Amino acid sequence: MTPYGLLVQRFDRHYLLRSSADVLEWDAQAMMPDGGGDLRAAQLGTLRVLAHEAIATPDMAERLAAAEAAPPEDGWERANLAAMRRAWVHTAAVPSDLVEAHARAASACELAWRAARRGDDFASLLPHLEHVVKLTRQVGEAKGAMMGLSVYDALADEHEPGAREALLTPLFARLERELPPLVDSIVAAQARTSRAPELVGPFPVARQAALGRRVAERMGFDFTRGRLDVSAHPFCGGAAEDVRMTTRYDERDFLPSILGVIHETGHALYEMGLPRAWVRQPVGRAAGMGLHESQSLLMEMQAARSPEFLGYLAGVAAEELGVELSRETLVRNALGVERSLIRVDADEATYPLHVIVRFTLERALLSGDLPVGELPGAFRDAMERVVGIRPPNDRDGCLQDVHWPSGAFGYFPSYTIGAIAAAQLFAIALEKHPMIPSELTRGELGTLREFAREHVHQHGSRFDTNAILERATGRGLDVDALLAHLRRRYLGA
Amino acid sequence: MTPYGLLVQRFDRHYLLRSSADVLEWDAQAMMPDGGGDLRAAQLGTLRVLAHEAIATPDMAERLAAAEAAPPEDGWERANLAAMRRAWVHTAAVPSDLVEAHARAASACELAWRAARRGDDFASLLPHLEHVVKLTRQVGEAKGAMMGLSVYDALADEHEPGAREALLTPLFARLERELPPLVDSIVAAQARTSRAPELVGPFPVARQAALGRRVAERMGFDFTRGRLDVSAHPFCGGAAEDVRMTTRYDERDFLPSILGVIHETGHALYEMGLPRAWVRQPVGRAAGMGLHESQSLLMEMQAARSPEFLGYLAGVAAEELGVELSRETLVRNALGVERSLIRVDADEATYPLHVIVRFTLERALLSGDLPVGELPGAFRDAMERVVGIRPPNDRDGCLQDVHWPSGAFGYFPSYTIGAIAAAQLFAIALEKHPMIPSELTRGELGTLREFAREHVHQHGSRFDTNAILERATGRGLDVDALLAHLRRRYLGA
Numbered sequence: 001m002t003p004y005g006l007l008v009q010r011f012d013r014h015y016l017l018r019s020s021a022d023v024l025e026w027d028a029q030a031m032m033p034d035g036g037g038d039l040r041a042a043q044l045g046t047l048r049v050l051a052h053e054a055i056a057t058p059d060m061a062e063r064l065a066a067a068e069a070a071p072p073e074d075g076w077e078r079a080n081l082a083a084m085r086r087a088w089v090h091t092a093a094v095p096s097d098l099v100e101a102h103a104r105a106a107s108a109c110e111l112a113w114r115a116a117r118r119g120d121d122f123a124s125l126l127p128h129l130e131h132v133v134k135l136t137r138q139v140g141e142a143k144g145a146m147m148g149l150s151v152y153d154a155l156a157d158e159h160e161p162g163a164r165e166a167l168l169t170p171l172f173a174r175l176e177r178e179l180p181p182l183v184d185s186i187v188a189a190q191a192r193t194s195r196a197p198e199l200v201g202p203f204p205v206a207r208q209a210a211l212g213r214r215v216a217e218r219m220g221f222d223f224t225r226g227r228l229d230v231s232a233h234p235f236c237g238g239a240a241e242d243v244r245m246t247t248r249y250d251e252r253d254f255l256p257s258i259l260g261v262i263h264e265t266g267h268a269l270y271e272m273g274l275p276r277a278w279v280r281q282p283v284g285r286a287a288g289m290g291l292h293e294s295q296s297l298l299m300e301m302q303a304a305r306s307p308e309f310l311g312y313l314a315g316v317a318a319e320e321l322g323v324e325l326s327r328e329t330l331v332r333n334a335l336g337v338e339r340s341l342i343r344v345d346a347d348e349a350t351y352p353l354h355v356i357v358r359f360t361l362e363r364a365l366l367s368g369d370l371p372v373g374e375l376p377g378a379f380r381d382a383m384e385r386v387v388g389i390r391p392p393n394d395r396d397g398c399l400q401d402v403h404w405p406s407g408a409f410g411y412f413p414s415y416t417i418g419a420i421a422a423a424q425l426f427a428i429a430l431e432k433h434p435m436i437p438s439e440l441t442r443g444e445l446g447t448l449r450e451f452a453r454e455h456v457h458q459h460g461s462r463f464d465t466n467a468i469l470e471r472a473t474g475r476g477l478d479v480d481a482l483l484a485h486l487r488r489r490y491l492g493a
Numbered sequence: 494m495t496p497y498g499l500l501v502q503r504f505d506r507h508y509l510l511r512s513s514a515d516v517l518e519w520d521a522q523a524m525m526p527d528g529g530g531d532l533r534a535a536q537l538g539t540l541r542v543l544a545h546e547a548i549a550t551p552d553m554a555e556r557l558a559a560a561e562a563a564p565p566e567d568g569w570e571r572a573n574l575a576a577m578r579r580a581w582v583h584t585a586a587v588p589s590d591l592v593e594a595h596a597r598a599a600s601a602c603e604l605a606w607r608a609a610r611r612g613d614d615f616a617s618l619l620p621h622l623e624h625v626v627k628l629t630r631q632v633g634e635a636k637g638a639m640m641g642l643s644v645y646d647a648l649a650d651e652h653e654p655g656a657r658e659a660l661l662t663p664l665f666a667r668l669e670r671e672l673p674p675l676v677d678s679i680v681a682a683q684a685r686t687s688r689a690p691e692l693v694g695p696f697p698v699a700r701q702a703a704l705g706r707r708v709a710e711r712m713g714f715d716f717t718r719g720r721l722d723v724s725a726h727p728f729c730g731g732a733a734e735d736v737r738m739t740t741r742y743d744e745r746d747f748l749p750s751i752l753g754v755i756h757e758t759g760h761a762l763y764e765m766g767l768p769r770a771w772v773r774q775p776v777g778r779a780a781g782m783g784l785h786e787s788q789s790l791l792m793e794m795q796a797a798r799s800p801e802f803l804g805y806l807a808g809v810a811a812e813e814l815g816v817e818l819s820r821e822t823l824v825r826n827a828l829g830v831e832r833s834l835i836r837v838d839a840d841e842a843t844y845p846l847h848v849i850v851r852f853t854l855e856r857a858l859l860s861g862d863l864p865v866g867e868l869p870g871a872f873r874d875a876m877e878r879v880v881g882i883r884p885p886n887d888r889d890g891c892l893q894d895v896h897w898p899s900g901a902f903g904y905f906p907s908y909t910i911g912a913i914a915a916a917q918l919f920a921i922a923l924e925k926h927p928m929i930p931s932e933l934t935r936g937e938l939g940t941l942r943e944f945a946r947e948h949v950h951q952h953g954s955r956f957d958t959n960a961i962l963e964r965a966t967g968r969g970l971d972v973d974a975l976l977a978h979l980r981r982r983y984l985g986a
Contacts, residue, residue: 016532016535016536016539017539017540019536020513020517020536020539020540023516023517024513024516024517027520031524031720032735033717033718033719033720033735034717035715035717035718035719035734036732036735039512039732040735042509043512043513043516046506046509046510047510047513050543222528223526224528225526225529226526226528227524239529239532241528241529241531241532242525242529242533
């Protein structure tokens with residue numbers, strides 16, 4: 001066997017163990033009864049350690065060097081070898097007992113978080129979260145030492161290759177400066193019109209589920225290779241061959257759920273569009289979580305919230321839900337802008353501000369500048385300062401997100417990297433394919449989906465996010481397109 | 494670490510990997526889209542190999558001997574050590590090239606069996622089945638040599654610790670002698686009454702699901718530690734902490750589904766009642782497949798098909814399904830007896846005869862007395878002689894069961910061990926707790942469940958099946974109670 005062939009075998013085993021854990025993770029969110037939590041935490045701990053060990057044997061440095069000394073001829077194989085090195089650098093730096101401790105702490109903390117959020121009881125979460133922050137810091141230090149990066153950059157790099165505080169800070173600073181006055185203008189403009197007509201429910205869950213399934217299918221979600229279920233915090237998990245996406249339903253309002261399904265379908269289409277021959281190898285994975293988010297936002301924010309698509313949606317929603325609905329009603333309900341408390345419910349104009357709050361605080365938590373016990377107050381202050389609204393409690397404050405309790409630090413910027421990239425990709429797709437808006441009026445996403453498949457999905461991790469954007473649009477990450485999109489959509493400017 | 498402590502660690506890892514695979518197996522049956530099949534097969538292969546390796550290291554013989562040389566003081570720990578040796582002999586002590594050859598042959602044979610059954614074509618199965626019988630015999634010889642047992646006893650012991658040909662033969666001989674005239678009397682008695690009134694559907698799946706959930710809950714199934722879902726072949730899987738049971742629905746008839754749910758709930762209650770401190774170690778598992786079956790049959794055959802419980806069931810089924818239903822209707826539909834071809838559809842009076850046919854033939858196959866090529870004729874002859882009905886073809890004859898093609902020999906007796914033990918346990922429970930029948934009229938299973946928990950569940954594998962029965966009833970396996978139960982239920986005698 002060639003040195004490269006040996007690595008392929010190890011990464012295949014890594015993938016099988018990791019994807020097994022991903023199914024158990026999905027199950028924990030969508031299916032598992034509460035009583036299974038302890039066992040599941042132990043199962044996930046074991047599987048993640050074994051996945052880690054599959055590519056963290058003591059001889060890996062030597063094996064990688066041997067393969068790199070005689071690199072494969074094929075471009076995909078060479079790119080795979082590079083992706084292997086990055087995956088290895090990210091995992092080999094971390095001792096397996098730390099990986100296991102981190103996974104166990106995060107599982108327990110996530111469970112505690114569910115109860116803490118229900119009871120608006122940060123105190124009960126505090127010891128768990130302190131433990132998770134401490135172990136996450138240790139993980140970041142271990143990785144950072146190996147890559148010559150700060151703790152934060154080392155953690156962020158895992159979610160988005162090449163994401164750096166230094167790259168993000170100016171982009172986010174410009175948004176922090178330019179969005180608030182833009183939001184003011186939008187809010188003022190929307191205040192001058194009458195209130196959005198109310199959507200009159202109840203909308204039975206079974207009918208909403210049928211609507212979600214119909215729209216996802218129309219968008220190209222392949223139900224022979226995936227499922228749509230319910231979980232408290234919607235996500236898209238599973239594997240490229242077997243995508244598990246979730247949503248949640250509110251009988252009083254169907255719009256968040258259907259737009260959520262469209263969002264997750266955007267993620268799912270990325271997974272389903274990854275290069276089939278490579279899905280079990282590092283080069284066959286999505287390039288990063290930010291680019292992943294760009295695919296969900298391309299579908300949800302750019303395409304589905306366009307007046308054209310909302311016209312189609314009003315028609316099928318009226319049919320499935322058995323109510324009367326006009327395009328105008330959906331447009332007014334789907335495009336309201338206001339300063340609000342909950343990130344996941346925020347509109348696209350204020351959303352980046354929520355991310356900036358978290359980007360600021362998570363760096364302070366990791367550096368130790370912000371003791372975990374002071375998070376609730378710091379969160380309220382930052383919300384007031386950046387978003388312009390103060391949470392009255394912790395449930396709607398620092399307890400609203402699962403990310404930190406589950407051990408994910410450096411992840412939040414991905415959402416805004418995604419929003420920025422989605423705006424860039426949609427702008428160039430429209431330029432190249434002027435028929436897209438008329439297709440959207442019929443709910444057709446074929447041209448846009450094929451554009452995304454050709455310029456994003458099929459590359460897997462062959463290039464990094466910035467390079468993929470450069471190849472697709474001629475520019476790396478740049479907030480111009482996002483700001484122009486917001487001005488055009490909300491101010492007609 | 495003590496030699497025993499090291500073993501505990503290895504078996505804990507074995508359990509976490511095995512139970513992870515069990516969740517993925519449940520998911521494959523109940524949730525997974527078809528497209529996930531290839532990935533899932535690879536995931537399960539990897540997890541099962543790793544689980545095997547956790548307790549199949551070359552030093553295990555030595556490690557076990559070391560622990561046995563200084564056995565733990567605690568009774569549970571000592572019993573755990575004995576259970577470890579047994580688990581090791583059955584899963585890891587056979588030479589791995591033989592295990593692998595056997596697994597490969599069984600996989601190929603099972604695949605061939607599906608086609609052979611569809612086409613009623615035993616000839617196409619023959620070479621595969623010959624190969625499986627040969628390798629299974631070698632496995633039995635290898636295990637037998639280690640345990641001082643015959644080939645058949647060594648194979649049967651894997652499914653039921655302590656099950657021996659010498660123990661089963663007289664029990665089964667008596668059933669073979671006494672059941673046929675008893676079945677004649679029952680069939681004659683039932684022929685004298687009018688046909689059972691038809692259950693008039695359709696019975697919508699959602700309502701049947703609500704009924705199943707309600708009855709399972711009433712029986713004591715803890716939905717915070719388990720789920721009830723749908724699969725093509727109902728089973729009870731998952732783990733003691735997180736039991737996953739399934740059923741299937743037929744809109745034309747709700748009875749098979751609700752009785753199936755009750756059956757699986759019996760299995761589930763056993764799992765949920767296992768000693769919490771030991772569930773991840775061999776001594777914390779169910780004692781054997783026969784004893785497991787006794788718990789499902791205790792609930793389904795002994796308790797739920799009693800006239801008392803059927804009265805309760807008629808009431809709640811009428812409520813949930815929105816139909817009129819009398820106890821008498823359910824009694825007549827749930828208790829029909831007839832000689833039929835298919836084991837899985839057989840009633841409790843004729844079922845043991847189906848098992849005896851297989852017990853007889855599988856020993857003859859393993860000893861070589863019955864050449865595999867002569868199985869079809871021998872199966873028909875045995876069915877005619879023992880069950881009293883001759884299969885017109887092989888599809889409904891020797892091709893109906895997956896057990897032999899999949900390499901499971903010595904498993905069939907478990908079904909009848911379960912029926913015998915269930916009758917013994919129910920008889921003694923009634924003797925000790927005369928209020929049980931009146932509780933059953935209200936669907937209350939608390940007293941019976943606590944009896945089973947105290948005398949069966951909480952022991953785990955601390956004692957073998959026969960010893961558990963002796964402690965609970967004062968006698969080992971004994972067919973008196975089963976025969977008395979059948980005479981009383983069906984002949985009022």
